[in-house]
Amino acid sequence: MTRLKPALVKKFVDEHYANLYRFALCLARDEAEAADLTQQTYFLLSTRGGQIREMQKAKSWLFTTLRREFYRQRQLSGRFLSIDDDDAPDWETHDAPDDEVFRAADAAIVMEALSTVREVFREPLVLFYLDELSYREIAEILEVPIGTVMSRLSRGKAELRHCLTVTLSEEHRPENVVSLPRSSKAN
Amino acid sequence: MNSDEARFILSSVRPEETDHSAPQVEEAMRVLAGDPELQEWFEKSKRFDRTISDRLAEVSPPADLRDSILTGMEASRTSSGSRRKALAWSLAAVLALGGFLSLFLAPRDIESQGESKPTVAEFERAMQEVITGMPGLDLLSSDPNVLLRQLRDRADVAVPSLATANELSGLRYLGCKVVNWQGHEVSLICMQRSNSGTDMPNLHLFTIPAEAIEGLDHDEIIAHLPESEHSSRKWSTAVWQSEGRVYLVLAEGRHSNPRQLVPLG
Structure with a gap:
């Protein structure tokens, strides 16, 4: 089996592991599981990376593989996700977001709000906000048309604004949300 | 396309990404160009996106993960x-x-x-x-x-x-x-x-x-x-x-x- 050169693999680790971890954390909502998913994704890269035909596609391959691995493990453990629930009613909040309010949101609050956004919208939202992937790449990773990505982004942002507003304005703390240090440094 | 429809489309648009070949996006951009109120909303929306991206980037992986x-x-x-x-x-x-x-x-x-x-x-x-x-x-x-x-x-x-x-x-x-x-x-x-x-x-x-x-x-x-x-x-x-x-x-x-x-x- 063809393998990638170690130097190239290390480059892919340095460039993408932090964002892969963030994506995994938003999917799994568990730090240990997110770390395992990230590690497993790179392990698969080291063993199957030779199958990647164009190195420019490696980034998409990594995110796609992590996502598939997440759903595969969920299936193995009998925990299924409602990925097709985008028929649920939207939050009609395309109003202008209040700068002052949302600037008060730190990383922990944003993660908490993201974790309460429905799965179907959370995936494209996180990939969008990671600022690393084009619409076309996001569509490839999620295996949906670009139009679907843009529609889910629009509705997902409205839902995120709603969730952020709730998180910021209430003491409401749903279960199973990610708990993060409030002043973590940028990576 | 009215202003609300344009907002729905523009809220998914990443301004710096040039691949806006979809006709609806082009039309939303035209509506945006002629609507100052929509422009103000769009600027706020972009600042919101920037804030969320920045906060997400602050989430650090475990120190030993790499x-x-x-x-x-x-x-x-x-x-x-x-x-x-x-x-x-x-x-x-x-x-x-x-x-x-x-x-x-x-x-x-x-x-x-x-x-x-x-x-x-x-x-x-x-x-x-x-x-x-x-x-x-x-x-x-x-x-x-x-x-x-x-x-x-x-x-x-x-x-x-x-x-x-x-x-x-x-x-x-x-x-x-x-x-x-x-x-x-x-x-x-x-x-x-x-x-x-x-x-x-x-x-x-x-x-x-x-x-x-x-x-x-x-x-x-x-x-x-x-x-x-x-x-x-x-x-x-x-x-x-x-x-x-x-x-x-x-x-x-x-x-x-x-x-x-x-x-x-």
């Missing part, structure tokens, strides 16, 4: 790279064993070729060859419960009875694999001993159904130290039988009782 990734990948690469050396060593061992030649050289992924069962010595040597020539694990995880679940998912695999309590912090789990040897599925869990300073010796636990191996009495432990400090055989080994399974531990370095290194339940 090193763990590289360690896992390096272990996989090293085991593959040393395959040729391992094969040479294996061949020498096979010649020394003489009469066991045909059994020892039997490929791992074909059915048993004879009626007699393989011996403990053959199992031990074959599994050492698996470690040195292993192309990669089936699953990487630091969580023993995840590894055990992965193995249990294979109904035909003998799964070790491992204690997975948190206080067993001296071990770091790496991953697992299922190997087909002599017609039997052998489960493998790879670990590292993390309580040995900077050096993290490898520790591997193989489990195979007891009926697959001949000549091992219940409660009997067969243990070997590495032949010498500089020998290519660097594993301390222990083989024993318990509750219908035969366990084999390969522990890097010299250990008089490698069985004690594994947290069996």
